[in-house]
Amino acid sequence: xxxxxxxxxxxxxxxxxxxxxxxxxxxxxxxxxxxxxxxxxxxxxxxxxxxxxxxxxxxxxxxxxxxxxxxxxxxxxxxxxxxxxxxxxxxxxxxxxxxxxxxxxxxxxxxxxxxxxxxxxxxxxxxxxxxxxxxxxxxxxxxxxxxxxxxxxxxxxxxxxxxxxxxxxxxxxxxxxxxxxxxxxxxxxxxxxxxxxxxxxxxxxxxxxxxxxxxxxxxxxxxxxxxxxxxxxxxxxxxxxxxxxxxxxxxxxxxxxxxxxxxxxxxxxxxxxxxxxxxxxxxxxxxxxxxxxxxxxxxxxxxxxxxxxxxxxxxxxxxxxxxxxxxxxxxxxxxxxxxxxxxxxxxxxxxxxxxxxxxxxxxxxxxxxxxxxxxxxxxxxxxxxxxxxxxxxxxxx
Amino acid sequence: xxxxxxxxxxxxxxxxxxxxxxxxxxxxxxxxxxxxxxxxxxxxxxxxxxxxxxxxxxxxxxxxxxxxxxxxxxxxxxxxxxxxxxxxxxxxxxxxxxxxxxxxxxxxxxxxxxxxxxxxxxxxxxxxxxxxxxxxxxxxxxx
Numbered sequence: 001x002x003x004x005x006x007x008x009x010x011x012x013x014x015x016x017x018x019x020x021x022x023x024x025x026x027x028x029x030x031x032x033x034x035x036x037x038x039x040x041x042x043x044x045x046x047x048x049x050x051x052x053x054x055x056x057x058x059x060x061x062x063x064x065x066x067x068x069x070x071x072x073x074x075x076x077x078x079x080x081x082x083x084x085x086x087x088x089x090x091x092x093x094x095x096x097x098x099x100x101x102x103x104x105x106x107x108x109x110x111x112x113x114x115x116x117x118x119x120x121x122x123x124x125x126x127x128x129x130x131x132x133x134x135x136x137x138x139x140x141x142x143x144x145x146x147x148x149x150x151x152x153x154x155x156x157x158x159x160x161x162x163x164x165x166x167x168x169x170x171x172x173x174x175x176x177x178x179x180x181x182x183x184x185x186x187x188x189x190x191x192x193x194x195x196x197x198x199x200x201x202x203x204x205x206x207x208x209x210x211x212x213x214x215x216x217x218x219x220x221x222x223x224x225x226x227x228x229x230x231x232x233x234x235x236x237x238x239x240x241x242x243x244x245x246x247x248x249x250x251x252x253x254x255x256x257x258x259x260x261x262x263x264x265x266x267x268x269x270x271x272x273x274x275x276x277x278x279x280x281x282x283x284x285x286x287x288x289x290x291x292x293x294x295x296x297x298x299x300x301x302x303x304x305x306x307x308x309x310x311x312x313x314x315x316x317x318x319x320x321x322x323x324x325x326x327x328x329x330x331x332x333x334x335x336x337x338x339x340x341x342x343x344x345x346x347x348x349x350x351x352x353x354x355x356x357x358x359x360x361x362x363x364x365x366x367x368x369x370x371x372x373x374x375x376x377x378x379x380x381x382x383x384x385x386x387x388x389x390x391x392x393x394x395x396x397x
Numbered sequence: 398x399x400x401x402x403x404x405x406x407x408x409x410x411x412x413x414x415x416x417x418x419x420x421x422x423x424x425x426x427x428x429x430x431x432x433x434x435x436x437x438x439x440x441x442x443x444x445x446x447x448x449x450x451x452x453x454x455x456x457x458x459x460x461x462x463x464x465x466x467x468x469x470x471x472x473x474x475x476x477x478x479x480x481x482x483x484x485x486x487x488x489x490x491x492x493x494x495x496x497x498x499x500x501x502x503x504x505x506x507x508x509x510x511x512x513x514x515x516x517x518x519x520x521x522x523x524x525x526x527x528x529x530x531x532x533x534x535x536x537x538x539x540x
Contacts, residue, residue: 141443143411147532148504150490151477155502158471159492166469166515211490212472259492260443260500265469 005280006396008097009237009244010229012041013352018225018343019193022118026059029113030068033226041230042241043107048230050078050105052095054088054112054346057137068111078105085381086294087252087269088112089348090388094250096231106232112348113226139383141258150211153296154219156384158211160265161299165213167266167314170302172213174317176204178298178333179217179340181326186337188327188367193221194341218298220339227348229355234396245355248283248374249391251276256385266314269387270307270378277376277389278309285309288391289372290357291331292350294380295338301325304378305333308389332369347379351390358394406527407480416444419458424531427523431499433459442499463521464538465495470517472510489513493535507536 014036016029030053038045051074053065061067065079078099082088092110099105139145139152164170183199186192199217207215237244251273256262278284285308293308295301302316310331311319319325325333336342336353343349354377356362357369369375373395379388413421423430432441434448435455447454470491476482489510494500505513506522519535526532 143413143417144443145502146409147411147526147530148490148502148534149408149473149477149481149485149488150471150502155471155473155490159469162469162471162515209472209474211475258443260502261449 003280004097004101004250005248005282006246007234008100008231009234009246010093010351010355010392011232011237011240011242011244012037012039012043012230013228013355014038014040015191015227015349015352016113016225018191018223018345020117021115021224024115024224026056026113026115027068027071029115029224029226030111031071033113033228034068034072034109034111037109037111037228037230040242043230045073048074048107048109049076050096050099050108051076052079052092052108052110053081054092055081055083056112056114058114058116060137076105078108084254084379084386084388086296086346087379087381087386087388088346089351090377090379090390091252093229093231093247093351093390094252094388097247097250100231100233106236108231109228110231111226111228112346114345115224116222116344117224141260141383144260152383154211154214156259157297157299158214159259160303160384161213161297163265164299164303168317170317172215173201173205174320175213175218175298175302176201177320178295178301178325179204181320181323182295182334182338182340183217184326185335185367186341188364189337189342190364192337192342193223194337214297214299217340220296220344221341223343223345225343225345227345227352229351243359243394245358245392245394246396247390248393249277249279249281249389251280251389252387254382254386256383258383258385262385265384266303268303268307268380268384270304270380270389273387273389274308274376274378277391281391283374283391287374288331288376290335290354290369290375291333292335292354292375292377293333294347294350294378295334295340296344296380298340300380300384301333304380308376308378327367327369335363335367335369346381350377350379354392358392360394408526409478409480410527410530416446420444421530423458423460424523424533425529427531429461429463429521429533430458431461431495431497432456440497440499442501461499462496465493465519465535467505467513467515467517467519468492468494468500470505470513470515491535493519501533504534505536506534
């Protein structure tokens with residue numbers, strides 16, 4: 001397979017309402033998101049021959065991509081359920097491009113929806129917390145974590161945050177700067193869960209501790225909702241309804257399987273994955289007009305910004321301060337409000353937001369990054385152990 | 398008897414995969430063992446079917462010193478399951494790096510959670526939470 005730079009494009013995006021949506025099924029959210037993305041692209045459902053899903057862990061299905069496809073009336077030639085946790089949506093764009101390049105499909109819908117906010121599973125007595133929160137699906141190391149009263153996501157990221165503070169002197173206020181910047185963007189986005197809730201650094205510092213050093217606003221939301229996007233060839237994209245957003249670079253790297261066998265917790269998969277994506281794109285961090293950085297916790301944003309070369313390792317704390325990552329700043333980050341303040345759909349809306357920013361005019365004017373031409377999207381998941389990167393541009397070369 | 402004590406202990410217990418069982422068996426015997434590669438000498442944890450350094454299948458469950466230091470540490474303030482009550486909070490969760498080089502997640506006990514610091518020397522204590530299960534935990538030790 002040759003270089004895919006600029007050969008494939010995202011041509012349609014769709015988002016459902018997000019927040020707490022009791023009574024709406026996971027499948028309904030998937031179908032709504034898919035339909036919106038296909039309509040947005042100006043394609044007919046019959047023109048879709050590929051579909052990628054990310055198993056909703058709160059409502060797990062077997063062969064989920066096939067279930068969703070047939071709920072849409074699609075008989076896919078190419079369909080898979082991908083499982084890289086929060087790195088999945090970014091990886092989906094990569095796999096869609098690869099499948100089309102391989103001749104397996106011509107137009108692929110990538111979708112994720114979940115009911116994490118309202119389909120809250122009540123843990124059975126004695127059941128491990130990781131399995132309880134993940135619909136009984138195993139993470140692989142829960143036997144060595146659950147008995148000690150630690151939940152995978154918050155636990156792993158608090159370990160990373162504590163190490164970052166220890167190694168580089170990063171502070172809780174600097175984590176707070178990430179939460180505040182992200183919230184400001186959500187306050188400009190009427191579809192964000194936290195649209196009408198302001199957050200100051202003082203609020204952050206007074207908020208309750210969840211798992212040290214992470215306070216409540218350092219942790220992402222629990223959300224219901226869905227989002228989807230459509231990938232097709234650049235050639236075909238140019239004849240469709242919307243301005244194409246080209247996939248210029250991609251990378252993927254999973255450096256460990258458990259925080260217990262990670263060499264370090266302060267450099268993650270993004271360090272390798274971003275280099276791969278920049279190399280393919282022929283671009284670097286200085287070329288990026290914005291970054292949509294997976295932000296399950298504020299520390300994830302901070303470490304990923306370092307790993308992506310926006311500042312040196314250890315300098316992420318200072319980098320995120322002073323409005324640098326806000327719209328109007330040097331590098332706007334998570335312009336929709338991120339997982340922290342928009343919604344947690346495992347990073348699907350980081351992709352759809354990047355596409356909207358690069359089309360121009362698809363978001364509220366105050367939220368639009370001026371003259372945005374190139375942006376980077378990160379996906380991160382598992383035990384802080386999976387990572388995928390995407391460089392997108394509205395220029396094919 | 399065993400059912401009675403298990404009934405009382407309502408917090409999560411390891412489900413024990415075949416790969417993991419020797420670890421928990423050694424904990425129950427208060428002599429913790431970790432996989433060590435007979436070919437290259439590397440210590441492996443969490444348990445794996447092959448040595449992650451050299452892919453040898455000759456992994457021998459070998460007794461560890463039980464001494465190490467805190468690699469990273471956190472204090473849990475939020476009840477993550479109904480079986481954790483206010484009396485349990487806050488509590489420490491740490492990654493402990495044993496002298497052998499392997500890292501394990503556990504609780505550092507025997508001191509207030511806010512006194513647990515990265516780099517702190519610790520040693521193993523065995524918490525027999527049920528008749529069947531012993532959880533290896535760690536306490537501060539003099540350096």
